[in-house]
Amino acid sequence: MATIALGVGTRTVSPVVGNRQPLGELEAPVSEMRHHSLQNIDNSWGDGWYDGDTESETEIEASPRMTSSPRLPVPVSRSVWAPGRPMPVMHTVRHITTKLHNTAVTSPPSKHRSNEESPPEFHMFFQTPDRNQEETLSRKRLQMTPLDAMSPEMFGDQENNNRLGPQPPKRTRVQRVPQPAHLSARLTALSKAQLVELLSKVVYERHPQLEQEVHTMFPEPDLSAHEDHLSALVRAVYKSFPRSRLGTARDVHIYRKVSRHLDHFRRECLHQGKALQFSQEWGACLDYTLRAWRCVSDLPTFDCPSHNAAKEQCYSGLAKQCKKALGQSFLEKERYNQFRPRFVKACQLNQQMEPCLRLLDDIIRDLP
Known part of the structure; x- marks a missing residue:
């Protein structure tokens, strides 16, 4: 999480990832942001922030917290901002975050990076925020063309422009014809009674003239x-x-x-x-x-x-x-x-x- 030193306190800010820049190029925007944030903080402590249940406006102005080092007030659920008065501190911080929307700072110093990249008098780091859809789409290398935007003219003449190579020939459906097994193989699956019945039906009912021939062919x-x-x-x-x-x-x-x-x-x-x-x-x-x-x-x-x-x-x-x-x-x-x-x-x-x-x-x- 990155932290911004505002002089009166610290605030964590998360900018959107952009083109990362060296830390030296961010000194001027950060200085301007410091001055702007301190001015808004001083103005917001006057009349614009009060608690309807605990403290009145007079109590807030005479609060001992103002005489010492001022800190950012922590609003509770019942705190109200009066219309026509300066913006609360929380809104000021959001404004600062929006201003640094397209700014990125290098990572904090580590053992592999020298301290010259991050001066000790100004340590300011930002965490990569969640990406929105618009920026994500703009960062992609290959963009998908929507289907409604596609047209036949984009591809030219399909017959003359075969960029994907020749289309493979379509396979013809093979008609599988069941082939019966050999007669001797099928006879081995029959029982003795089934074989006797089959042979009797073939010889006596279909071909009676084969009876004598079968008798002579009978083996031992x-x-x-x-x-x-x-x-x-x-x-x-x-x-x-x-x-x-x-x-x-x-x-x-x-x-x-x-x-x-x-x-x-x-x-x-x-x-x-x-x-x-x-x-x-x-x-x-x-x-x-x-x-x-x-x-x-x-x-x-x-x-x-x-x-x-x-x-x-x-x-x-x-x-x-x-x-x-x-x-x-x-x-x-x-x-x-x-x-x-x-x-x-x-x-x-x-x-x-x-x-x-x-x-x-x-x-x-x-x-x-």
């Missing part, structure tokens, strides 16, 4: 997924074994932990065989029986015979499915000869496969 079922599923169930049975054993590895305590997994294996093993029987793929059914037989043999055998019921049910169920597949199948003799060594190994694992082996020998003997 892939049973690797069935075998992997049974192997995973066998691993789950052994993972359910408790780590701390109080008795033998095949006692009642162990069976109670793994009985649930044994029942799950039994259901899945027989269900997959029945699904192959329903499809009447007898060669695949015989192949599945021999694969599942090996997986059943990997199940644990418990001390109590009743705890091995799930394992025995798998053997008996697979043997029945195999016997039915041998009776319904019409395969080549070479294909039956390929199955016989596997049937012999299955009989070594469990004797319930022996009736199927004898039936297989009879079929091979009857074929030419």
Whole structure:
């Protein structure tokens, strides 16, 4: 905040920012301003300032403050200025501020500035006031032309005067046509029942003449997924074994932990065989029986015979499915000869496969 020394007191004045001038060029205006302010102060102390509640005009004139160094009076809310009398001191200070409206003084001396710029006998500093809109607009370097003042003549011929460069070509809207995915990719998302329904509708309803051709093109079922599923169930049975054993590895305590997994294996093993029987793929059914037989043999055998019921049910169920597949199948003799060594190994694992082996020998003997 800048301060003006007026001789009888100090007053803070804030001029508007203008072109800053050296302090030496402001000595004459400031001296004139001092004389003018002191004269107004002496005139305003006579009759023009009084307080209607506290002091009368006579009390103000005879006030001891006038005999000593006079100070600026501080008017209260009830102070009144009488018409026709000299201007109060506050108005005088405002007049001084208006007179210095376009004058600016350099900043106060600092450690980086020598004292020659600011003489010690006259220290006077001003604070930058708030800028009004007119001065702000006049100080801007780039002025925006109002829209109402703009005209086509200001820009000249737009076709010949391309000051902004050539306009980029407008992009044409691309018509996005939905492209269906490949048929094989879409078929992978369908379930087994949906695939059967789709193929039946295409062959039987739309193109009945393709039925025989499709039969000849049918491949052998892939049973690797069935075998992997049974192997995973066998691993789950052994993972359910408790780590701390109080008795033998095949006692009642162990069976109670793994009985649930044994029942799950039994259901899945027989269900997959029945699904192959329903499809009447007898060669695949015989192949599945021999694969599942090996997986059943990997199940644990418990001390109590009743705890091995799930394992025995798998053997008996697979043997029945195999016997039915041998009776319904019409395969080549070479294909039956390929199955016989596997049937012999299955009989070594469990004797319930022996009736199927004898039936297989009879079929091979009857074929030419």
